[in-house]
Amino acid sequence: MDIKADICVVRFAELSTKGKNKKDFVRLLRKNINEAMRSFDGVKVVGSFDRIYVYLNGADDVLVLARLQQIFGISTISLAVKVEQDIEQMKDVAVALMKREPKSSFKVITRRADKTFGLVTDQINRALGTAILMNTEHVVDVHNPEIKVLVEVRPGEVYITVNTVQGAHGFPVGIQGKAMLLISGGIDSPVAGYLSNKRGIEVECVHFQSPPYTSQAALSKVMDLTRKMTAGQSEIRMHIVNFTDLQLQINHFIPESYRITIMRRMMIRIAQGLANNRKCKALITGECVGQVASQTLDSIQVISAVADLPILRPLVMFDKNDIIAIAEKIGTYDISIRPYEDCCTVFTPINPVTRPTLHKAEFYEKSFDFSPYVVECIEKAETVFVKYNEKRAEDTLF
C-alpha cells in the first residue's frame, strides 16, 4: 500500500485564553504559518477551530517540518495521513505507516473529537493495535512507547500519525503588538529578541553605530544576527542610528566615569523616540543584572529613569551560560563572537561608575543641551528590512 504522510497537523501552544483572544491567536498563527510556507511551492494552509493543517502537495516534508518548528505558538506537529471515517481504512494506514518504522514498542492513542463515530476511543485503540501487532514486528508498551500512533477522529475525517515532533511553543509573533529591541553585536540582545518573539512580541530593532569609531564589519555582524532572528519573525524592521556626533559630545562634556551611564540614557531616549514613531509599546534590551558596570541595579535605575515606555529585560536574571546556551541553539553565538568593535566598547572608560546616582546623572546632562542631537539621531535613522532567507548578491559565489 503506497501511503504518504502529506499533511502536517499543527497543534496550538499555551492556549489558555478563550473567546476572542483565541480567535486572534489562531488567525495570527495561521498568518505566520502562511508567511513561512510561502517559500515552499504548492503548500496549502487550512485552519480550523483547534488545529491548522498544512498540506504538503509535493513539498519536502523534512524541510516543511523543520520550518514549522521555528514558528512560535505551536506545541506539536504531526506528519499525518488523512483517511475517511472507516475503521478498515484506518487499520490499513496505521499498519502501512508502522511497517516503515524499525522494530519498536508502540501505543495507539485516539482522540475522538467527533463523538458520532461508531466506535469509542478504546475500541479504536484495540482495533488498530491488533492490526499493527498482527502485521508488523512491533510490540505494545502502553507506559513508555517508543512510537505513539496518534489517531484523531474529526467530523468527516480521521488523521493518523506515527511521527510527532515538538514545536517552538510560546505565542504567535505579533499577538502582543510591537516593541523596539536595542541590538548590539553582542551575545545577549539577539537572545532577548528571540525570547520576546516567543512571548508573541513582534520586534523592530535599533542599532547604534559610531563610524568611524565602529567598522562596517560591526554593522554586518548586527545584520547577520538579525537575519538569524528572522527564523521566528520572518521580517524585521531595523533602524540604524548614526550615533557618532552625540557620542563625541558626551565624551567632551561628561566626566569619564559617567559617560557610559549617560550614553545609555541617550540611547534609551532615541530608542523611545523611534518606538513612539513606530507605535511600539515597549523597549527591549539584553541587559542582565550585574554583568557589566552599566548593568548594576543602580545603573539600571538611573538609565530607566529616562524611559516612559516600559523597558523589558528578558535576560535580567539569567546566568551567562544559560544565555550562551540559547544563543547557540538559535545560531547567533558564532556570529556574536566575531571580533569586531561595536558601539559600546570603543568609548569604554577605564573606570566606569558602578553606582551612579540619578541626581549626578541629571546634573552632568545639564552641562550641555544634548536634545538637538537626540532629535537628529531619531530623524536621521536609516531603516532597512531584514527578511527570512533573503537572496543576497554574494550567494551566487557559493
Next chain:
Amino acid sequence: MQSIPDIYFDYASTAPIHHEVIEATHTLLPQFYANPDSLHTLGYQVGDLMRISREKIASLLHVMPQMVIFTGSATEANNMAIKGAAFKNQHKGKHCITTKIEHSSVLNTFKQLQEYFGFEVDYLDVDAFGVLSYDQLKQSLRKDTILVSIMAINNEIGTIADIEQIKKIVKSSSSAILHVDFVQMLGKYPIDLNRIDLATFSAHKIGGLKGSGLLIRNTQVELMPLISGGQQEYSLRGGTSNTLANITFAKALRIALEKMVSEFSRIKEINDYLRSELTLIPQLDILTPQSGSAYILAFSYPSIPSEIMMNALSQRKIYVSAHSTCTSQSAYSHVHLAIGLKEHAANGVIRLSFGDQTTMNQAHRFIEVFKEIVKNGY
C-alpha cells in the same frame, strides 16, 4: 573535415574547472582583490566571503568551521598534517605508520622525517589489489606510535581502504593521531570525518581551482606550523590567503556533493563497460580491484610501454595517465611495485580516470581506438 573532440580520461590528475566556478572567478577577481585581513571595508568584504566559504565547507563536510584550514594544495595539506603533527608530538614518541602505496607527498614526507629528524616509520604492505593487512596495522601499533597516515582511495589503482576498520583499530588500540588523505574520494563516495583527526582534500580534483587544498583538523590535535608568519589559518599557515581559491572551494564542493549520487551510477556503468571490454584483450591485466573506485580504471598491457601507449592515444585526442602525475617522471611507480607487478608489466600501465564530462560514447570510442593500437602496435 570534422574535428574529433577531445576525450579526457585523466580526472584523477585534475578535473576540468566547473563553469559555475569560472563564473564566480569573474566576479571575484576584479571586485574582491583586497587582503582579507585588512581592516578596511574592502578587506572585510573579502574576509567575510572567506568566512562564508569556510562555514559552508564545514557544513558540507559536517565539521565545525574552526576545523577547516585552507592550504595551497593537497600535497601541502599532507605535509602540514604529517610533519606538523610529528614535530608537535615527538615528545610522546617518534614512531609513525603508513602504507607502501601512499601518494608521494605522504611517502616523501615520512622519508624526510626518517632521514633528517630521527623518526621511525613502518610502511605497511599491500596485496595484489592494493589492500593492506589490517592485522599488520594492528600489530604495528606501538606505545610510541604518534601518527598513522593512510589514504582513502589509491590514486593510481583505485583501491578503497576500509576507513571505518582503520578508525576502529587505530582508535581502540593506540592514542595515535589518524590522518587520512581523501583526495580521490571527495565528491565520489560519502565521507564520515567522525573520529578522524586530520583529513586532506583538494579542490582541483572536483572542478575547483588549482592551488587549493584543505586540511580538516580536529582542534584537539596540535600542529607545528610549517610556514610561520601571520595569523592566517589560525597561525598554522602564514602568508596572504589565496582568496580566489578559498572562496570558490565551497562552490566546487557543493556542486560535487549535489550530483554525487547520480554521477556515481552513471560513471559506474561506464567503468563496468570499459572493464568488460578490456578484459577481453589478451595479456591485458586489470589492476583496479572490482571493489575499487568507480572513477579509476588502471590496467597493464605489457606489450606496449606506457609512454608509447599514451602518445598513441594522445595523437587520437585521448588523454590518459600512466600512473600518478605527481610521480610521472620516475621510471616505475612505487604503487605498481608494491602490488607485485613485475617490471615489464609495470612498464605498460595505463590509468583511466573519469568525471562529470565523461560519457559512454567516449568509452566506446576509447575501446575502438585502443583495439586499433593493440592491433597495429602503435
